[in-house]
Amino acid sequence: MYLLALNCGSSSIKGKLFDLPPAATPADLDVPLNGAATIAVSNIGSKGDKVVIKVSWEAGRGQDVKEEGAEGSTVEHRDIFPILLKNLAGSGGVQGSEIKYITHRIVHGGLNKKPLIVTHEHEEALTEMDALSEFAPLHNHHAVLGVRACLEALPEHTSVLLFDTLFHQTLPRETYTYALPPPELATAIPLRKYGFHGLSYASIVRSLSANLGKPASDINVVVAHLGSGASACCILGGKSIDTTMGLTPLEGLVGGTRTGTIDPTAIFHHTKDPGGDAGLKDMHVTRAELVMNKKSGLTALAGTQNFGLITQRIADPSTCSPEEGAAAQLAYDVFVDRLMGFLAAYLSKLLYRVPLANVALAFSGGIGENSAQLRADVLARLGWLGAEVDAGKNAARAQDGEVVRTISTAGSKLRTYVVLTDEEAQCAHMAREALNI
Ligand SMILES: Nc1ncnc2c1ncn2[C@@H]1O[C@H](COP(=O)(O)OP(=O)(O)O)[C@@H](O)[C@H]1O
Ligand SMILES: CC(=O)OP(=O)(O)O
Ligand SMILES: [Mg+2]
Incomplete structure (x- = not known):
């Protein structure tokens, strides 16, 4: 079976x-x-x-x-x-x-x-x-x-x-509430922050808990799940208390094809007939939503959503034209800039409640698991908190079966991990729990 x-x-x-x-x-x-x-x-x-x-x-x-x-x-x-x-x-x-x-x-x-x-x-x-x-x-x-x-x-x-x-x-009420008046339109669900990548975050909490030999209730971690959709989550005692995605997976970080958070009025000046139907099969999506979800993000800035290619163009400019190199650098810088804003905010949310020694940072998703450059740049920007990357461990690839690995030095005040997310195993686990199988 x-x-x-x-x-x-x-x-x-x-x-x-x-x-x-x-x-x-x-x-x-x-x-x-x-x-x-x-x-x-x-x-x-x-x-x-x-x-x-x-x-x-x-x-x-x-x-x-x-x-x-x-x-x-x-x-x-x-x-x-x-x-x-x-x-x-x-x-x-x-x-x-x-x-x-x-x-x-x-x-x-x-x-x-x-x-x-x-x-x-x-x-x-x-x-x-x-x-x-x-x-x-x-x-x-x-x-x-x-x-x-x-x-x-x-x-x-x-x-x-x-x-x-x-x-x-x-998520606490003050975090999921949008400062909007009552809606003029009937909606299938309340207009508020919901947050996504939750199966990945649940998988990461379970892996950290097993690897560190601590109950989930002792896991305080800021996780960056960076894939073609990218989000971060602030986890206190194993539970989500803030996350970057919102009513839809568009809010927050820059994605492969998504804007992330921008001034919402920008799109009304950018796109013709923003409220018009985008013409997708079987689904009502406006032209504005199509632009912000499918034509923006790294693709719009660098001409590719392939993060590996973006970092390669930066590392070795001879692999591309000067224009491609400059575009890759800007896309990378924007990605890191938005990410740092949320990571710093989430670390402060945790540090207000628990000491730094009990707080960790974790990277996951296709970009978070594979881009040593991005991880090193993020940790360099957290030096003020005492974060220190171990260059050798950060550059090394995961050993077979190694789900959680440390990339900070022994002296780093912020313990930092790469965690291989496993949404499929998490789904299997939750289904067994739900069905008692
Ligand atoms: N070696 C690598 N270096 C940097 N980025 C990588 C590497 N391998 C994959 N990625 C990036 O990971 C992303 C896909 O991540 P993944 O978590 O599988 O996405 P999703 O589940 O959202 O489709 C792509 O943007 C890809 O560029
Ligand atoms: C919610 C979301 O953006 O998922 P993915 O990154 O798998 O596209
Ligand atoms: Mg994914």
Whole structure:
């Protein structure tokens, strides 16, 4: 029997197939499930790039698959799910009927306080989640179509919907409240900060807790989850007390294609007919939201959202034109500038309550886990707090199975870690808790 955990990103699908023991007891919950295979699909929706589908099996479990599909802009998330299920059967002999549970990361869960269960007979929750698509335009609708595609292909399984927003239920009222008058329009959910990347933050708290041998209630950490969507979170006693993303994943840090926080009036001077419909299929999104979510951020400043390429152009100007080099430098500087503003604010929120010796900083996400340059630059800007990077540890790659690693010196007053986030394992854990499996 298997549990499949799927994570539908804006241009990617990540997944893990886990072995599920036939009869688990609540005590087994602390023992992580055995991973059988990892799935990675990239370039969905991306112009000029072919969609790449990879299935990697643990030793002896199957034959790895790497398949190039059609050009990204012609492919939608929903097209991929049947191919993935077919590949699992074809390369590892996993029959659909053996996949008993599928967990889905849904970015916006509104005010839902716990995971929702969906089966072929009871799909009501999907309509509710789709109604929130305009509050997570790069994510919710695709994920909902993914759940529907899986239910169609494997009608016998049970789906568990896990929300990024769940982790941020502990935000205090003064933090989640927007200083707006009562809305003139009816909205599906209250207009307030919800926060995202919560499954990642929950995974990081669990990893730090296990690695440091402390209960989650002793984990006080500012986490920078820096991927194609970037956010930071202020975690006190294992709970979120502030985070940069808001009503939608647009607020806060600069993203691969997102503005992050700007003066909201700028867009009315920038875009023609900002309130007009952007013409997206099956979803109402305004032209302003499309520009701010899909055409801005690193892409707008550097012409690429590939952070590795941006840092390479800065490090070695001979790899690009002078204009590209200058654009890369500006994109990098803007990214770091916004990040530092939030990190300093969040550290001050923690330090007002707990001593520095009990506070940590952690980096995660594709950029946070891979860009030693960015981490070094951030720590240099936190020298006033006594932060000191260990250049050797910061430059080293993670050892096999090393989820948490320290990158600050022994004398650094701010302990700093790189934590490999695992949203899929977190989803599997929460689904087992919810279903008692
Ligand atoms: N070696 C690297 N150096 C710097 N950035 C990297 C590296 N590898 C990946 N990244 C960046 O990580 C980002 C993707 O992160 P990820 O967390 O997988 O994103 P998401 O889940 O939001 O799609 C991309 O912007 C990519 O440029
Ligand atoms: C919420 C969000 O932005 O997610 P991702 O970074 O996976 O796109
Ligand atoms: Mg992600």
